[in-house]
Every structure is written in C-alpha cells, then in structure tokens.
Amino acid sequence: MKKKLFIPLVCTVAAAAPAWAQTRAITGRITGADGAGIPGVTILEQGTTNGTSTGPDGAFSLTVQPSATLVVSSVGFTTQKVVVGDRSTVAVTLKEDAVALSEAVVIGYGSQAKSEVTGAVTQIAGSAVQNVPTVSFEQAIQGRTPGVQINQGSGKLGAGVQIRVRGASSVTASNQPLYVIDGIPVTSNDTG
Incomplete structure (x- = not known):
C-alpha cells in the first residue's frame, strides 16, 4: 500500500522538475542614445506580471522563461520588445519619443513646455461661450472653470464683479486674475 502512494508522488515531482529548470536569470543594461544608463x-516579461525596473546605472536582472519576450518602456522613450532567445545578457538602447517630448502648452502670455508648467491651466474655447446670452464675459465663464470663483458685488447695474482664482493667495499683488486679450496683458482697472 505504501509503495502505490509513493510512485504517483515521485512521478508528479519528476514531471514538474523540468518546468522549474526552464526559467533562468538574465541580466542587462538599458541605455539612451548617448550611452548613459537610464x-x-x-522591464516586463510579455504576457505575464513578471517584471522589474532598472537601477541608477540602468542595470537590471530578471528570471524569465527561455522563450520570453521583454517589453522595455519608459516615459519619454519609445517602447521596445526584445526576444531573449538563448542569451543571458541583454543590452537595449532606447530611442527618445520626439512627439511626447515636444508637447507644449499655450498659455495666455506665451507658451511653455508641458513639463515646465507648474500651475493649473484652464482653457475655455470661444465656441463654448459664443452664443451664451450674458452681459459680460465674467458671467459667460462663471461655472465653467474649476477653481475660479466669480461673485457679483451688488445687484446694481454695471457693478463690478469679484473674481478669485483658487482663493485669496497673493502676498505681494492683488488677488485679481491676469487677463490677456489677444496677447496683451490687461489689468482689471483697464477693461475699458
């Protein structure tokens, strides 16, 4: 009776042993066009959740299946797929993604690279307020811009409105927003 139980157990372990032996460790380095490590x-084994990321010098190590394909990706670079094959060392040179790096944000008084914009930028298309029946543009944008509070000072005709962008936070200047009309900065006193 003991012999019959022992034989299936040995067969199961023997059948699973080749699967363990098939995985192997690979090492590599990911560099940019200039040869510096990124x-x-x-680095992710395609079709699995097995992955890692490179260290400060761009080096990595990962245990993968022998028929593995590595998916190498990073922000600002094009994603590449690398077939491991029988190699134990993989070297990959990533190419910069020119489209992602050249994104620009046009703001009221110029343009900046998207990576250099430190504040919140809200944009309203002219078509969104073109046919809105209002007396002033402040009323037209009211409720359409996040973080902008527009309050009517009084009920008098022609009374000014109070506009605050993300609360009263200015230390050295007034809390009125900067208006730029056709590229010309206009202070709130010069609206005529």
Missing part, C-alpha cells in the same frame, strides 16, 4: 525603466 534609471527607472520598466
């Missing part, structure tokens, strides 16, 4: 690059 830190924080994600």
Whole structure:
C-alpha cells in the first residue's frame, strides 16, 4: 500500500522538475542614445506580471522563461520588445519619443513646455461661450472653470464683479486674475 502512494508522488515531482529548470536569470543594461544608463525603466516579461525596473546605472536582472519576450518602456522613450532567445545578457538602447517630448502648452502670455508648467491651466474655447446670452464675459465663464470663483458685488447695474482664482493667495499683488486679450496683458482697472 505504501509503495502505490509513493510512485504517483515521485512521478508528479519528476514531471514538474523540468518546468522549474526552464526559467533562468538574465541580466542587462538599458541605455539612451548617448550611452548613459537610464534609471527607472520598466522591464516586463510579455504576457505575464513578471517584471522589474532598472537601477541608477540602468542595470537590471530578471528570471524569465527561455522563450520570453521583454517589453522595455519608459516615459519619454519609445517602447521596445526584445526576444531573449538563448542569451543571458541583454543590452537595449532606447530611442527618445520626439512627439511626447515636444508637447507644449499655450498659455495666455506665451507658451511653455508641458513639463515646465507648474500651475493649473484652464482653457475655455470661444465656441463654448459664443452664443451664451450674458452681459459680460465674467458671467459667460462663471461655472465653467474649476477653481475660479466669480461673485457679483451688488445687484446694481454695471457693478463690478469679484473674481478669485483658487482663493485669496497673493502676498505681494492683488488677488485679481491676469487677463490677456489677444496677447496683451490687461489689468482689471483697464477693461475699458
């Protein structure tokens, strides 16, 4: 009776042993066009959740299946797929993604690279307020811009409105927003 139980157990372990032996460790380095290592690059075995990221010098190590394909990706670079094959060392040179790097944000008084914009930018298309029946543009944008509070000072005809962008936070200037009309900065006193 003991012999019959022992034989299926040995067969199961023997059948699973080749699957364990098939995985192997690979090492590699991810570099840019200049040859410098790129830190924080994600290396993922395609079709699995097995992955890692590169260290400060662009080096990595990962245990994969022999027929694995690595998906190498990083922000600002094009994603590449690398077939491991029988190699134990993989070297990949990533190419910059020119489209992602050249994104620009046009703001009221110029343009900046998207990575250099530190504040919140809200944009309203002219078509959104073109046919709105209002007396002033302040009333037209009221409720359409996040973080902008527009309050009517009084009920008198022609009375000014109070506009606050994300609360009263200015230390050295007034809390009125900067208006730029056709590229010309206008202070709230010069609206005529």
